[in-house]
Amino acid sequence: MRHAVAGYEHTPVLRNISVDICTGETVAVMGANGSGKSTLMRALLGIVPLTSGSVEIHGTPLRRFRQWPRIGYVPQRLAAGGGVPATVGEVVASGGIARHWSRPLLRRILRTGARDDRRLVTEALDSMGLTTLANRSVHELSGGQQQRVLIARALAGGPDTLLLDEPMAGVDAANQQALADALERLTHRGYTIVLVLHELGPLAPLVHRAVVLSDGRITHDGPPPQPTGDCAAPGHEHIHPHAGPTGVGSGRDTLDATQLGGLPGA
Amino acid sequence: MLDLLDYDFMRRALLAAVLVGLAAPAIGTFIVQRRLALLGDGIGHVALTGVALGFLTSTSPVLTAVIVSVLGAIIIEVMRVRARTGGDVALALLFYGGIAGGVFLIGLAPGATNATLTAYLFGSVSSVTEQDVYVVSVLAALVLAVVAYFGRELFVLCQDEEVARASGLPVRFLSLLIGIMAALTVVIAMRVVGVLLVSALMVVPVAAAQQLTRSFRVTILLAMGIGVLSALAGLSSAYYVDVAPGATIVLIALAVFTVSVAGGRLLRRGAQTSEWSGDPTAEGNVEDVPRTDQGSVST
Numbered sequence: 001m002r003h004a005v006a007g008y009e010h011t012p013v014l015r016n017i018s019v020d021i022c023t024g025e026t027v028a029v030m031g032a033n034g035s036g037k038s039t040l041m042r043a044l045l046g047i048v049p050l051t052s053g054s055v056e057i058h059g060t061p062l063r064r065f066r067q068w069p070r071i072g073y074v075p076q077r078l079a080a081g082g083g084v085p086a087t088v089g090e091v092v093a094s095g096g097i098a099r100h101w102s103r104p105l106l107r108r109i110l111r112t113g114a115r116d117d118r119r120l121v122t123e124a125l126d127s128m129g130l131t132t133l134a135n136r137s138v139h140e141l142s143g144g145q146q147q148r149v150l151i152a153r154a155l156a157g158g159p160d161t162l163l164l165d166e167p168m169a170g171v172d173a174a175n176q177q178a179l180a181d182a183l184e185r186l187t188h189r190g191y192t193i194v195l196v197l198h199e200l201g202p203l204a205p206l207v208h209r210a211v212v213l214s215d216g217r218i219t220h221d222g223p224p225p226q227p228t229g230d231c232a233a234p235g236h237e238h239i240h241p242h243a244g245p246t247g248v249g250s251g252r253d254t255l256d257a258t259q260l261g262g263l264p265g266a
Numbered sequence: 267m268l269d270l271l272d273y274d275f276m277r278r279a280l281l282a283a284v285l286v287g288l289a290a291p292a293i294g295t296f297i298v299q300r301r302l303a304l305l306g307d308g309i310g311h312v313a314l315t316g317v318a319l320g321f322l323t324s325t326s327p328v329l330t331a332v333i334v335s336v337l338g339a340i341i342i343e344v345m346r347v348r349a350r351t352g353g354d355v356a357l358a359l360l361f362y363g364g365i366a367g368g369v370f371l372i373g374l375a376p377g378a379t380n381a382t383l384t385a386y387l388f389g390s391v392s393s394v395t396e397q398d399v400y401v402v403s404v405l406a407a408l409v410l411a412v413v414a415y416f417g418r419e420l421f422v423l424c425q426d427e428e429v430a431r432a433s434g435l436p437v438r439f440l441s442l443l444i445g446i447m448a449a450l451t452v453v454i455a456m457r458v459v460g461v462l463l464v465s466a467l468m469v470v471p472v473a474a475a476q477q478l479t480r481s482f483r484v485t486i487l488l489a490m491g492i493g494v495l496s497a498l499a500g501l502s503s504a505y506y507v508d509v510a511p512g513a514t515i516v517l518i519a520l521a522v523f524t525v526s527v528a529g530g531r532l533l534r535r536g537a538q539t540s541e542w543s544g545d546p547t548a549e550g551n552v553e554d555v556p557r558t559d560q561g562s563v564s565t
Contacts, residue, residue: 042428045428045431045432046431046432047428047431047432066434068432068433068434069434071432073428073429073432073433075426075428075429078426079425079426083298083476084295084298084299084472084476084482084485085476085479085480085481085482085485086421086425086481086482087480087481087482090421090481090482090483091425094418094421094422094425095433097418097419097422097430097433097435098433098434098435100418101419101433101434101435102434135480135481136480137480137481140480153429157433163432
């Protein structure tokens with residue numbers, strides 16, 4: 001993202017933001033309420049249009065970016081869907097739509113690749129410990145369980161990059177730790193992860209870098225501020241053994257469920 | 267019992283009713299999921315202008331209604347995207363414009379009066395012609411085919427538009443598709459229940475079904491079942507008791523909804539799922555289903 005300016009109704013929310021996120025990095029975008037951190041993430045995804053500046057994803061300008069299956073977007077909460085019920089399995093399976101839609105028209109009509117899509121869905125459910133909940137209605141679940149549904153939906157597209165908007169909001173402490181563990185396993189798999197966070201909390205150990213926003217400007221970009229101090233020591237430069245310079249996109253079609261492990265059902 | 271099948275007009279009416287009962291809840295489920303429950307009403311009002319235009323130009327009112335209501339759906343969608351703050355006002359403007367335009371134009375049409383419009387306002391299923399049945403069949407098949415083919419895409423879009431965008435889905439195209447399918451459904455249902463009650467067939471069966479289900483797929487199928495059941499039951503009771511068919515169909519659907527609310531409560535009490543404890547979700551569903559944020563999640 002370069003010199004990005006964005007806003008709603010002529011009120012700028014982002015003022016000249018430039019940020020590079022490297023493959024395999026885990027970056028936290030932090031800041032107070034209204035600092036523009038959620039807008040930053042939405043601008044990265046093209047949900048909020050930029051007034052000026054540019055966004056490139058995996059080296060492609062956003063306008064021409066078509067590899068949407070590589071991106072897994074985890075919104076802050078599950079949209080209510082007008083009260084129409086949906087099962088965990090249905091919501092997670094809908095995450096495969098990016099893969100389906102990225103195929104050429106003929107393959108879409110013939111539904112080729114449906115078996116691969118289903119396998120990814122099964123693995124995504126498994127990796128988030130949701131297999132036994134697959135037939136439950138998402139509206140019956142706790143906040144932590146719903147967050148896992150949202151992450152599993154993002155994983156069902158087989159992405160290499162995850163963008164999470166406040167994944168800990170509305171999740172109780174015990175489940176926050178379980179979620180943090182699940183995310184940590186994903187970082188070890190080489191995922192690039194961008195998190196919008198109010199506070200680091202249990203995610204502190206896996207965040208390499210924090211971008212702190214204030215009033216639409218970057219006020220800090222570097223190692224995350226650590227109130228406890230243990231990880232903030234100088235020399236805590238994170239060298240990531242899993243992220244090669246060529247990127248992780250190539251081998252990302254196979255999500256290894258055994259390595260991701262299962263979450264304890266909470 | 268089956269003597270009502272002896273009459274041609276009744277066979278046509280029943281066929282039209284079944285098609286409406288299938289198509290309206292099918293697209294209606296997505297509209298309710300998208301929290302646009304009033305969309306059908308808006309398009310219905312606009313369709314009335316189309317009907318009047320048909321009389322004025324001495325062409326088929328059904329065909330002009332198709333054209334005008336599709337245009338109306340496109341305008342509603344454009345206004346919804348452009349005017350982020352005044353979406354409901356934009357819809358209201360279309361309501362009034364549609365009704366006023368219809369009454370105004372019908373006055374100009376030779377030989378047609380407001381009474382002509384009444385058949386379209388409240389439905390007149392017994393006057394369905396052979397040509398109407400063809401048009402209704404083709405449109406219903408189109409709506410059902412679109413829902414079947416784009417079901418997954420529409421599900422993602424109606425669940426969360428931002429996720430749809432971040433999945434690379436053509437959000438604008440799919441939004442227009444929903445609007446246009448809703449417009450076609452309005453025209454299909456117009457002859458059976460009338461433009462003022464069209465939206466009821468899109469919303470009420472869905473509201474009833476979602477009391478009893480936990481899966482989207484089952485909801486849409488059950489809603490279609492309730493739609494067909496209400497349409498057939500309403501039409502046959504109208505035949506035997508001589509009451510207004512459109513209104514009877516809608517009242518039966520509402521009765522099914524009431525029973526579903528009670529049934530849903532019993533189901534959930536029986537299941538004793540811990541997550542339901544005092545959750546406002548269950549209550550919200552009962553009060554005014556389509557437009558509230560009930561079922562909204564987490565804390």
